[in-house]
Amino acid sequence: MKPIEFDAPTSLQDAIRLLGTDPGKVGLLSGGTDLIIQWRGGRRELSRMVDLKHIPELNVLEFDPARGLRLGAAVPCARLADFEPARQHYPALVEGAQLIGSMQIQSRASVGGNVCNGSPAADSICPLIVLGAAALVQGPRGNREIPAALIVTGPGQTALQGGEILVEFRVPAPAARSSSAYLRFIPRNEMDIAVVGAATSLALGHDGRTVTQAAIALGAAGPTPIAADAAAKALVGKKIDEASLAAAAAAASGATKPITDLRGPAPYRRHLAGVLTRRTIETAVRRARGEERL
Ligand SMILES: Cc1cc2nc3c(=O)[nH]c(=O)nc-3n(C[C@H](O)[C@H](O)[C@H](O)COP(=O)(O)OP(=O)(O)OC[C@H]3O[C@@H](n4cnc5c(N)ncnc54)[C@H](O)[C@@H]3O)c2cc1C
Numbered sequence: 123m124k125p126i127e128f129d130a131p132t133s134l135q136d137a138i139r140l141l142g143t144d145p146g147k148v149g150l151l152s153g154g155t156d157l158i159i160q161w162r163g164g165r166r167e168l169s170r171m172v173d174l175k176h177i178p179e180l181n182v183l184e185f186d187p188a189r190g191l192r193l194g195a196a197v198p199c200a201r202l203a204d205f206e207p208a209r210q211h212y213p214a215l216v217e218g219a220q221l222i223g224s225m226q227i228q229s230r231a232s233v234g235g236n237v238c239n240g241s242p243a244a245d246s247i248c249p250l251i252v253l254g255a256a257a258l259v260q261g262p263r264g265n266r267e268i269p270a271a272l273i274v275t276g277p278g279q280t281a282l283q284g285g286e287i288l289v290e291f292r293v294p295a296p297a298a299r300s301s302s303a304y305l306r307f308i309p310r311n312e313m314d315i316a317v318v319g320a321a322t323s324l325a326l327g328h329d330g331r332t333v334t335q336a337a338i339a340l341g342a343a344g345p346t347p348i349a350a351d352a353a354a355k356a357l358v359g360k361k362i363d364e365a366s367l368a369a370a371a372a373a374a375s376g377a378t379k380p381i382t383d384l385r386g387p388a389p390y391r392r393h394l395a396g397v398l399t400r401r402t403i404e405t406a407v408r409r410a411r412g413e414e415r416l
Contacts, residue, residue: 127170134179134289137172138262142285144169150287152180152196153230155223156239179289180234185211191293195234195257199246200225202233212293213409213416214249214302214321214402221245221306224313234288237270240278241315243342247274248321249304251349252337255293261286271339271349297335300325301409303402306341307394309385316342317385320374320398322406324357330411333357338370338402340395344379352377353399362407370403371396 131137141148147169149157160166174180180196185207193202199219202208209216215233222231222245233246237257250270257268262285270291273281282288306319319341325334336354341347353373360366380391408414 126168128173129170130173130176132176132178134177134260134287137174137177137287138260138285140170140172141287142262145284148172150174150238152232152235152238153198153227154235155227155231156235174234174287180287182290186295188295190295191291193233193291193293195238195288195290196232197234199228199231199233199236203228209416211296212249212253212302214304214323214406215246215253215293216416217304218245218247218249218319218321221304221312233291237273238280238282238288240274240276240280242274242277242344242346243316243319244274244347245304245306245316245319245341247347248319248339248341249302250291250293251339251347252302252321252323253293254323254337255291257291258289259286260289265289267292271347274346276345297325299327299330299410300335301406303405303409305398305402305405307398315385318342318378318380318391318394318398320395320402322399322402324403324406324410326407326410331361333360333362333366338374338399340374340378340399342380342385343377343391343395348377348379350374350377350395350399357403362403367400367403371400374399 149168180194182194184192236244236246255270302323304321306316308314324336336357338350338353353370356369375396380388
C-alpha cells in the first residue's frame with residue numbers, strides 16, 4: 123500500500139473541489155466497504171481518499187407523506203433500516219439494505235456506495251428502480267437527476283460523470299394501497315452476492331385484488347439491473363391469481379440476459395428470476411392489503 127492523502131470535508135463544495143484535484147485517482151469514500159477492499163487489493167490506484175460521511179447533504183434521511191423519501195448518499199444501511207417511515211412505505215428498499223453484508227458492514231455501508239460501485243448484483247438498486255427513485259448528483263457544472271434505472275450502465279460503471287458526486291436519492295411518495303418487496307437468492311444464509319435478485323412494487327385498486335400500477339426489476343440477471351417492464355405489464359389491470367402470477371414470472375424469466383459463472387448457469391438464473399418475481403409480487407400484495415408488514 124502506498125501512502126495517500128486523506129480528507130474529510132464538511133461541505134459538498136469542498137468535496138467536489140477535492141475530487142477534481144487528480145481526476146481518476148481520487149476515491150470517494152462513503153462507508154469504504156467496497157472502496158477500501160478494491161484499493162488494498164490493487165484494483166483501484168488512488169492518490170487521495172475523500173470521506174463523504176461528514177457532509178450534511180449526504181446524511182439527510184427524511185420522509186414527507188406528500189413528497190416522499192430523501193435518502194442521503196452516505197446514510198449507513200443500518201440507519202435506513204431503523205427508519206420507521208422507510209420500513210412502512212418502502213419495505214423493498216429496507217430489505218435490500220438489510221441484506222448487504224453483516225450488521226458490521228451495514229453500520230458503515232451506504233445505499234449510495236452500493237449503487238456507485240456499479241454492480242448489477244447490488245442489493246439496493248432493484249428496489250430503487252421499482253420505487254421510481256431518482257439520484258441527485260452534483261458536480262462542478264451544477265446538479266442533475268438520474269433515474270435509478272439508468273444509473274448502472276455496465277459492470278462497475280455508472281452514469282455519473284467525472285467530477286460528480288451522488289448527493290441523495292429521492293423516492294416518490296407511496297400511492298394508496300401500494301407496497302413493495304425485494305428478495306435475492308444466495309446459496310448460503312448471508313454474506314454472499316446475489317445469484318439473482320428481484321424487486322416488485324405495486325398498487326391495488328379499491329377491490330384489493332386488481333393491480334393498478336406495477337414495476338419489477340431484476341438484479342444479477344444481466345450486465346446491468348433490468349427493469350422488467352413486460353413482467354409489470356402482465357400484472358396491470360389484472361387480478362392477482364395463478365394466471366397473472368404465472369404470466370409475470372414467465373415475462374421476468376424472459377427479460378433476463380444471464381451469464382453462466384461459478385454462482386450458477388444461465389438457465390438456472392433465468393428460472394430463479396421467475397420464482398423470485400412471483401414471490402415478491404405475492405409479498406407486495408399482502409403488504410399492500412395490510413395483511414403483512416416488514
Ligand atoms: C463482507 C462484505 C459483504 C458484502 N455483502 C454485500 C451484499 O450482500 N450485497 C451487496 O449488494 N453488497 C455487499 N457488499 C458490498 C458493499 O458492502 C456494498 O456495495 C456497500 O453498500 C457499499 O457502500 P459503501 O458506503 O461502503 O461504499 P464505498 O466503498 O465507500 O464506495 C463504493 C464505490 O462508490 C463510490 N462512491 C461512494 N459514495 C459515492 C458518492 N456519494 N458519489 C459518487 N461515488 C461514490 C466510491 O468511490 C466507490 O467507488 C459486501 C461487502 C463486504 C466487505
